[in-house]
Amino acid sequence: MAPIAQKSDPLWFKDAVFYELSVRSFYDSNGDGIGDFQGLLQKLDYLEDLGVTTIWLLPFFPSPLKDDGFDITEHCDVHPEFGTLADFKAFLKEAHRRGLRVITELILNHTSDQHPWFQKSRKARAGSRYKDYYVWSETADKFKEARIMFSDQESSNWTWDQEAKAYYWHRFYRHQPELNFDNPEVQLEMIKVADFWLKIGVDGFRLPSVPFLFEQEGTSCENLPQTHDFLRKLRAHIDKEYKDRILIAEANLWPEDAASYFGNGQECHMNFNYPLMPRLFLALRTEDSYPIIDIMDQTPATPPNSQWALFLRNHDEIGLEMVTEEEKDYLFKAYANDPHTKHNLGIRRRLAPLMNNDRRKIELLYTILFSLPGTPVIYYGDEIGMGDNVYLGDRFGIRTPMQWSMNLNAGFSSANPQKLFLPVNSDPIYRYESVNVATQEENFSSLVWWVKNVLAMRKRLSVFGKGDLRFVESSNAKVLCFVRSHEKQRIIVVANLSQFSQATTLDFSEFKDCDITEAFSQNRFMSVSGGDYPITIGPYGYFWFQVDDQEKKEQPGSGNELQLLKSEASWEKIFNHYEEVRTLERKILQPFMKKCRWFGGKAKVISKMAVNKVTPVKVDGNTHYLAVIEVHYVQRLPEYYFLPMTFVPSEVMLDRIEYTAQSVVCRAEIQGKAGFILDSSYDRSFRDYLFASMEKEVRVKDAEGVLEFNNSVFAKINADQIESKILKVDSSNTAILYNDQYFFKFYRKIEKEINPDLEIARFLSENTSFRNSPKYSGSIEFRDDDGKTTVFGLLQEKVDNQGDAWNMTIDSVGRFYERVMAKAKKEKLPKLVNRPALVFEDAPELIQEFIGRGFYERVVRLGQRTAEMHLALASDNTNPAFAPEPFTSNYQRSLYSSLRKLLRDRFKLLRQSLGKLNSEAQQLAERVLSLEDNILECFSEIYQIRINGVKTRIHGDYHLGQVLFTGKDFMIIDFEGEPGFSFSERRLKKSPYKDVAGMMRSFHYAAFGKILLNENYRQQDLQLLEAWAEQWQHYVSRFYLGAYMDKMGLGTELPAEDDVLIRTYLIEKAVYELGYELNGRPDWTVIPLRGIEYQMNRYFMDKENSKKK
Helix, strand or coil, X not given: CCCHHHCCCCCHHHHCCEEEECHHHHCCCCCCCCCCHHHHHHCHHHHHHHCCCEEEECCCCCCCCCCCCCCCCCCCCCCHHHCCHHHHHHHHHHHHHCCCEEEEECCCCECCCCCHHHHHHHHCCCCCCHHHHEXXXXXXXXXXXXXXXXXXXXXXXXXEECCCCEEEECCCCCCCCEECCCCHHHHHHHHHHHHHHHHHCCCEEEECCHHHCCCCCCCCCCCCHHHHHHHHHHHHHHHHHCCCCEEEECCCXXXXXXXXXXXHHCCXXXXXXXCHHHHHHHHHHHCCCHHHHHHHHHCCCCCCCCEEEEECCCCXXXXXXCCCHHHHHHHHHHHCCCHHHEECCEECCCHHHHCCCCHHHHHHHHHXXXXXXXXXXXXXXXXXXXXCCHHHCHHHHHCCCCCCCCCHHHHCCCCCHHHCCCCCCCCCCCCCCCXXXXXXXXXXXXXXXXXXXXXXXXXXXXXXXXXXXXXXXXXXXXXXXXXXXXXXXXEEEEEECCXXXXXXXXXXXXXXXXXXXXXXXCCEECCCCCCEEEEEECCCCEEEEEEEECCCCCCCCCCCCCCEEEECCCHHHHHHCHHHHHHHHHHHHHHHHHCCCCCCCCCCCEEEEEEEEEEEEEECCEEEEEEEEEEEECCEEEEEEEEEEEEEEHHHHHHHECCCCCCEEEEEEECCEEEEEXXXXXXXXXXXXXXXXXXXXXXEEECCEEEEEEECCCCCCCCCCCCEEEECCCCCCEEEEECCCEEEEECCEECCCCCHHHHHHHHHHHHCCCCCCCCEEEEEEEEECCCCEEEEEEEEECCCCCCEHHHHHHHHHHHHHHHHHHHCCCCCCCCCCCCCCCCHHHCCHHHHHHHCHHHHHHHHHHHHHHHHHHHHHCCCCCCCCCCCEECCHHHHHHHHHHHHHHHHHHHHHHHHCHHHCCHHHHHHHHHHHCCHHHHHHHHHHHHHCCCCCEEECCCCCCCHHHEEECCCCEEECCCCCXXXXXXXXXXXXXXXXXXXXXXXXXXXXXXXXXXXXXXXXXXXXXXXXXXXXXXXXXXXXXXXXXXXXXXXXXXXCCCHHHHHHHHHHHHHHHHHHHHHHHHHCHHHHHHHHHHHHXXXXXXXXHHHHHHHC
């Protein structure tokens, strides 16, 4: 929140959330057993994080504390037990710096009998100045119609004073004589008191028991016209001298009388809605919405500059004065079985014990409280479900120390427990060891987190503070329903007051053809088609429904029309406005992202998108937001995508932006200026800013962490002159080329975990001598306060190349087939040399001729570079992220378990997809499906023998497309890992043979893919080419494996355990590929099917050979 001094809003109280506390109960900073202002200052972090906006302080003035501080002896100072006036000022300054307002008590009615004014008054002569400060009488027969407030402790409103030889008037306790407000000097004195605190900076006052200021014979001495005259006088003075200060009336009256204290907007700004409070509890206990609806219907509308204050229970009790005698009797029976809980005309208990600690009831009451018209008030400790101690008597039972932790004295004080002003709660249910702030803040399912989340949502929905109220007809009286509306916002609140699930039909006729969205989850409910809206709601359940005009279905040919975002807010503040953000989330982001190549969720069923986080940065005076978009799917875990955004006015659009369909998020009208919201990566100035910031290692701090622009210690970049362009590649990321020297990868799919691509690239560049991958040059990372890293981008040196190894290999396969067609039609297929590792001379002469030594040498070089990569990745035993780890029997068994699941899932998909395949592929699929048990038997070898291998970091998604060919050598790129896995899964250590198997499968794909890709091959030649394709992939894979083994120092013969690993990973990879092909390109399914059959034939052959031995 912005500091108070920076903003002026005379109606700030309408959107406020009050937090009421007793200073001596909150936190003790000096170990004397009593809370103080220094302690309260130390806990402002907690209050700010909770989401409250205003702190209401119970009396903290000098006092004998016979009535919890309402018996004042000095109006313009701080009780010494709570600190000094300087401590109060320090607290107030810090609260205001955080955007928290502070109100306190202006106790007009009475003082303590120890107040200097009263001591002078009792000694003064009749008619003298101080005598008239209080109400004196020679008889106790005056004002007989005035009720006695505390009839259980006082028998009269008059008490004889021996020194004054007269009776003095008191409406409460005898130690609290009433001031004489018929005396203008008393009125002036109290205005001076108000001035004292307002000049210090207090934001307002509660006026306790304000109806009792004046006395008049023949009346009840309550709610007299003179009281309203004085309040208008006080209000006029405050409005003239101060800005944004408020008065709050405590007028425990029926609605029509209580509303008079608004004075048509000229008396109190706010007033407590006492009649509503007991009816919330009555409605809950009787499971009937009528008490709430009835009292709200009786409640007059407030003037435009006024507001009701709402509470579930005030700081003393549930007041039962404003209910019928029958209702009062029922409430006492329902909520006050223990006589200790009854106090005068109310029930003196905290919220959680009143609800029998039923979390569902507590949430339901808070939900209703937060959504009815008015400003809600939370009493300290109720947000964590604190209990009470009714056996302490008077107010003490609900003033026990705040429970901060499970440590000594509930973390409230370091004093000897016997020194505490009141004992901490030791009730078996509510004891501080289990009910405390620290414990709940660590548990996101706790009550305090629920309160935080609901308050955050309430803040976003301004309708609750300022909107109108209309009740909605429900066919079931147990279900309360009303709508709040303000400007364009409409929220329907539905609450089940019953302990059982309830069905009802709501009259939504005014919302016909509207969309209904649940506010917290943003899940869509059934749209309103007619007037009746049937709904079922669980025990004590509740909904906040957002009502939106139904989205128009796209008409044919209108798919390219851009959505429009309109806002009266500036672009710099747009993400602070809930409606604008919600428009982005509901109407704009999904169609935009679905047309972007980098969005991987196109085929999934999306339930909603949400703006998870935005980090603003300024570039040449323009604000860019680094936004993290949270994408939720039906029955899938959410994913996070990175989308930098900026607003560009229409007139400068072409000067700043490279316009493409993927660069424009939507049209926008910001404060009347037309333009577009764009993906910032298409803005040249933004791209240049990123590069320059990496050179300078800029740090951008926000409330959650630090945005870091990094560069390499070994490859310093030069940003004196910057030229940048976006590369038009079909990729899951966005690629930017800087100065034709650096390649920057803007990650789109992100996680709160170090991206393995950055991690490995930086490790290979800065910790090893491996030079066959692009050098790490810089990165953009966000490190949050919990130490988690989100990587937005990676900068590497550009590699001059002739394309990737896939294209190089496809060309070579094409030449191989040309030679086959020319020379091998009458040749007999050579017998396969079935050894795991081969050199060129081991292959039949015909194979040597057709493959060619040139390509063989390239394959050997690739095998060597693969080995060098693996050796480098395993070279640092001191780095936990890269240190090799041994295979264990448990790991081997877990591998088998995961292989079983993969096989079951893919074969199930294959059976379901047979109809997609042509007849030849179907026959192949049937043969492979029949091998399921044999494949499981093959997989079981992974744990049946002892494997002495190691697990290291690997590439993870290794194939020919991840290797660049420079003309003479290879550069290995893209260490992101398997796209279908999370970052944490990709960072797991695995056998290097998994990469080797991936590349061998890639050779298999090249052999058969060339046939599928080339439509010029004649149908009658396909069978011949496929037979020779088996030859090509067989020998090329073994050339590659032989070179790899030689570089790794393994010789030419694979140990049995390594042979098992290679075969297992080859079959696993082929089985995995089935899913990709069946879902994306069924015509290519024959390639993994051939791969499985080929490997299983090798497996059967090896089994036969082992039997012969």
